[in-house]
Structure formats: C-alpha cells, structure tokens
Amino acid sequence: MDSVERAVEVLRGGGLVAFPTETVYGLGADATSSEAVARLFTAKGRPADHPVIVHLADGADLDRWAERVTDVAQRLGRQFWPGPLTVIVPRREHRIVDAVTGGRATVAIRVPDHPVALELLRSFGGPVAAPSANRFGRVSPTTADDAVADLGDGLDAVLDGGPCAVGVESTIVDGTVDPPVVRRVGGVPLEEIETILGIDVAVDDRGGGAPGTLRSHYAPRASVVIAPLERVGALAERLLATGERVGVLGLAVTPPAGVVDLGVRGDVDEYARLLYTRLREADRRRLDTVIAVAPPASGRGAAVVDRLRRASASR
Ligand code: TXA
Ligand code: MG
Numbered sequence: 001m002d003s004v005e006r007a008v009e010v011l012r013g014g015g016l017v018a019f020p021t022e023t024v025y026g027l028g029a030d031a032t033s034s035e036a037v038a039r040l041f042t043a044k045g046r047p048a049d050h051p052v053i054v055h056l057a058d059g060a061d062l063d064r065w066a067e068r069v070t071d072v073a074q075r076l077g078r079q080f081w082p083g084p085l086t087v088i089v090p091r092r093e094h095r096i097v098d099a100v101t102g103g104r105a106t107v108a109i110r111v112p113d114h115p116v117a118l119e120l121l122r123s124f125g126g127p128v129a130a131p132s133a134n135r136f137g138r139v140s141p142t143t144a145d146d147a148v149a150d151l152g153d154g155l156d157a158v159l160d161g162g163p164c165a166v167g168v169e170s171t172i173v174d175g176t177v178d179p180p181v182v183r184r185v186g187g188v189p190l191e192e193i194e195t196i197l198g199i200d201v202a203v204d205d206r207g208g209g210a211p212g213t214l215r216s217h218y219a220p221r222a223s224v225v226i227a228p229l230e231r232v233g234a235l236a237e238r239l240l241a242t243g244e245r246v247g248v249l250g251l252a253v254t255p256p257a258g259v260v261d262l263g264v265r266g267d268v269d270e271y272a273r274l275l276y277t278r279l280r281e282a283d284r285r286r287l288d289t290v291i292a293v294a295p296p297a298s299g300r301g302a303a304v305v306d307r308l309r310r311a312s313a314s315r
Contacts, residue, residue: 001144004116011036014036016028016040028129029130030128031127034097043155045137059111066092067089080196083113085170086186088174108172110170133147140169142164142273143163166187166272168275168307171190173193224311225292232248232256244289246289247262247282247285248260249263250293268298268300271300271301275307279311292308
C-alpha cells in the first residue's frame, strides 16, 4: 500500500490510483489528461461511451467545472457534501477531457466523505475522474484488497483507508432536467433529497446507457435469487437437493441446515455496508446460488433492493 504523496505523484504522471471513499473504492485518474483517462477505461474494461464521475475536494469549486451551477446542485451540494451524492450539471468547456463525460454536454460531480480521499484530492489540487475500482460489470470493491483483487496489475498506487462505511455507490441526481430526477439510488436516501428540494423526485434510471443502470450490473459469479423470507426454507431445500452450494443473505435470516450464512445483523444501513462484501464472500466460497431476502426499500434500503435486483437479473 502507498502513501498519499506517492499517489499524487502517480496522478500527476498520468497513472491510476485505487483510493477509498465512504461509498466504494474508486479508480482515480487525472480528469484533465486524455491519456490518463484512456488508461482508466482500459484498466476497467469499460466501454468508452460510459461517463465517469469527477471527484473534487471542495463543493465550492463546482463553478469551475459547471457551465451553470443549477439551484438543485447548489442546494444538494451544500446539504450533502462531502457525502455519498453525485450531481449532474451542465459541463463547462474547459479542462475536463471529453472521454470523462463520454462526449456529453454534462458532467457528474461528487465530493467524497473520506479523510484519505479528501487528502488525496486536496494534495493533487485538481479534478479526479474515478469509477468504482472493479472490472466492468462486477461487484464494486469496499476494501483495498477487493480493488487489488479485481485490478491488480492495472494499478500504479493503492491507498488503503479501511472498509467503506456506506458500502453502496453514491446517489446520482440529474440537475440538468426540470424537475430533477434520480439516475441511481445510493448512499443518500431519496427521502432526504425530497426533503431538501421540497418536491417529490422520480427515479429514472432508464436510458443514457449509464453502466450503473445496466440490468446485469453489480453481479457476483453466483446466481442471486430474491425470495421472501417465508420461502427461503423451501427454496434452499430444492437447490440443495440438486447438489448446489447455497448461501442466504438478509437481515436477521437464520440459514436452514446446509446453507452458508451470509446474513447481516442490524438495520438497512448495515445491510448496505456489507452487501458487496457478502456477494464477494459468496464467490470466494464458490456458492452456486445466493438466496437474498430484500430489506424494506426505505432509506438506504432502496439502494440495496436496487443492487440485488440488478445482481439477480439474468446474464
Ligand atoms: O460512489 C460512487 O459514486 C463511486 C465512488 C468511487 O465515488 N463511483 C462510481 O462510479 O460508482 P461508476 O463509474 O461506477 O458509476 C458512475 C455512474 C455511472 O452510472 C455513469 O453513467 C454515471 O455515473 N454518470 C457519470 N457521468 C455522467 C453524466 N455526465 N451523465 C449521466 N450519467 C453520468
Ligand atoms: Mg461502478
């Protein structure tokens, strides 16, 4: 693992840095360098037309990168930054390179709430383009080891900031449309966004070809089947009878005999925090099927339900 000084050197030289945020680990590159951003897409195995979030140390810098700081962006940024929120704003024709935005007239911006991320961003002093530090289509990493396991040789530096506290990606609000819409549910609950804006906000994650919105995204190798609590026993029995290795994931779920316990003790925030860790554990334990019991879809539970749905979509 490397120091922040080393990571800054790497960014300045056009290299790639895995770094912690409160949501998931990011794979960072200098957002003003076409070569660095091209390397980032190659390392991730990500299609070139899928835009990347730009990370800043301070929300007050938003007007340097946005053509117009919309009222929505201003209010949400003031309330939730640093934090698990991304806002899409009209892009300023400036130093952020085209590849970051997939050529769009908009740019997605976020100020992460993690001391190591903020130290990196402050010391670097510029915008850092960073998708989650996983191979395209895989589960996002929530520890430095997960990032290294996915991207290993593609990384020029790795910052270890411990396990991520939020565990699911940021909520993305599109402030370039009126009324604003949520493009991805995530760390900031929809209810809190509605409270701050004083309006009902729709979730519209269709279209745009945004990678986080592909149905089979966020999937482990194991099949994920969502089941109501009362069906877990019968379903597990049927799968076990066919010789499958089975695990059960959920809040306070007692696994039937012969089933691996991937359970979470606590509330929806704890479920969110541990979700990707549990899905990776399922692969490490070579499970064929994960039976997942969805949490209530309120607060951060909405993001858990969303990621479980995507993980369970047929591939
Ligand atoms: O929590 C997070 O947001 C993490 C950490 C590392 O900050 N990052 C993350 O990045 O999840 P990524 O690349 O895995 O997801 C970025 C999402 C994608 O769905 C992408 O399409 C959307 O942001 N996005 C980025 N720029 C956009 C733009 N200009 N317009 C619409 N969607 C955009
Ligand atoms: Mg991602």
